[in-house]
Amino acid sequence: MKRTALITGSTSGIGLAIAQTLAAKGYNIAFNGLEANGEAIAKQTAETYGIDYLFSPCNVLDPEQITAFVNQTLERFGAIDVLVNNAGIQHVSPVQDFPLEKWNQIIGINLTAPFLFTKAVWPSMKKQTFGRIINIASAHGLVASEYKSAYVASKHGIIGFTKTTALEGAPYNITVNAVCPGYVHTPIVENQIADQMQAHQLSREEVIQKVMLAKQAIKSFIPIELIANSVAFLAADETTTITGIALPVEGGWTAQ
Ligand code: NAD
Numbered sequence: 001m002k003r004t005a006l007i008t009g010s011t012s013g014i015g016l017a018i019a020q021t022l023a024a025k026g027y028n029i030a031f032n033g034l035e036a037n038g039e040a041i042a043k044q045t046a047e048t049y050g051i052d053y054l055f056s057p058c059n060v061l062d063p064e065q066i067t068a069f070v071n072q073t074l075e076r077f078g079a080i081d082v083l084v085n086n087a088g089i090q091h092v093s094p095v096q097d098f099p100l101e102k103w104n105q106i107i108g109i110n111l112t113a114p115f116l117f118t119k120a121v122w123p124s125m126k127k128q129t130f131g132r133i134i135n136i137a138s139a140h141g142l143v144a145s146e147y148k149s150a151y152v153a154s155k156h157g158i159i160g161f162t163k164t165t166a167l168e169g170a171p172y173n174i175t176v177n178a179v180c181p182g183y184v185h186t187p188i189v190e191n192q193i194a195d196q197m198q199a200h201q202l203s204r205e206e207v208i209q210k211v212m213l214a215k216q217a218i219k220s221f222i223p224i225e226l227i228a229n230s231v232a233f234l235a236a237d238e239t240t241t242i243t244g245i246a247l248p249v250e251g252g253w254t255a256q
Contacts, residue, residue, distance in 0.1 A: 004077040005235065006030040006070070008060055008117065009087030011038035013186030014136060014227050016045070018084055021228035022235065023049035027082065030073040031055040052077070060087050060113035061105070070120040079128060080121045082235045085114035085158075086136040090188055092195050095149045103150045110154035111161070118165055122174075131174035132235045135162050136227075139182050139250040145215070147199075155180075159246045166244030175243040177234045182250030183212050185221045217252030 005022050009015040011033030019029050019042075028051055031042035039055045046053035054076055058069040073080055088110045091102040114135055125131030140148060141155035159178050166176040183189055189212070196207045213219045230249050233239060248254050 003081040004028040005082035006080050007084040008032045011035040011041045015086040017224040017228040018231045021232050023051045028052040028077050061108045066116045082132045083121050084134045090151050092147045106150035111157045125174050126172045129173045133176040134231050134234050135178045137178040137180045139253045142254045163244045178246040179230050180248045181227050182216050182222045182253050215253050
C-alpha cells in the first residue's frame with residue numbers, strides 16, 4: 001500500500017532528510033517550508049526517488065494556510081497516513097531581554113502549529129483507523145539550557161501534547177510519538193554557532209566543543225540520517241504499539 005506523509009519544514013535540514021528517507025521507502029510526500037527554492041528541492045527529491053509529491057509554502061503560523069495545505073494533500077493523495085511536525089525555530093536570549101514577539105513566534109511554530117496540524121488530520125486518520133504522528137521535539141524537550149526559555153518551553157510542551165494525543169489516538173490505531181535530537185548540524189544550528197560565538201566571545205570550534213557538544217556524552221553531532229531513520233521506524237505500519245514516547249537521539253545528553 002502506498003502511504004502519504006506530510007512533513008512540515010521539509011525543504012531544509014532534518015525535515016528534508018526525513019522526506020528523503022520516507023521517499024526512498026516509497027511514500028508520497030507533501031513538502032513544506034519557507035525556503036525560496038522549496039518547490040525545486042521538493043521536485044528534485046521526488047524525481048530522485050520516483051515518488052509523487054506536492055509542495056506548499058504554507059506558513060505554519062497561519063491556521064487558514066494549515067487547513068488549506070492539509071485539504072490540498074487529502075484531495076491530491078486521498079489520505080495523510082503520516083504527519084511529521086518538524087518545522088521549528090530557535091532564539092537565544094536571557095529571559096529578561098527575551099522579545100515577546102520572538103516568544104510568540106517560537107510557541108506558534110514549535111507548539112501551536114503541531115496542534116493545528118494534528119487537529120486537521122485527525123478526522124481522516126480516525127476514519128481510516130490508521131495514523132502515525134511524529135513530533136520533532138529536542139533534548140530540550142527533556143532538559144533545559146539557559147537563554148532558550150521559549151524553545152525549551154515549546155519543546156517540553158510538545159512532549160506533553162504528544163502524550164495526550166497518544167492516549168486519544170489509541171482506540172483508532174493512531175500512534176503519536178516524539179523524537180528528541182541532540183545537536184544535528186543543520187542551518188538552525190549554524191545560526192546558533194554564530195550567535196554563541198558573539199555572546200561568549202569564542203571561536204567556532206570552541207563553541208561547538210565547549211558550548212554545544214559539552215552536554216552530550218558522545219562528543220559529535222548526531223548524524224541526520226539517524227533522526228530520519230528513527231522517524232521512519234515510528235512511521236512504519238508495523239510499529240503498532242509504541243505510542244506516547246519521547247525518544248532521545250541525543251548522544252547520552254539526558255543520561256546525566
Ligand atoms: P532548519 O532551520 O534547517 O529547518 C527548519 C525548517 O522549518 C525549514 O524548512 C523552514 O523553512 C521551516 N520553517 C520555519 N518556520 C516556518 C514557518 N513559519 N512556516 C513553515 N515552515 C517553517 O532546522 P532543523 O535543524 O532541520 O530543525 C528541524 C526541527 O528539528 C526543528 O523543530 C528543531 O527544533 C528540531 N531540532 C533540531 C536540532 C538540531 O540540532 N538541528 C536539535 C533538536 C531539535
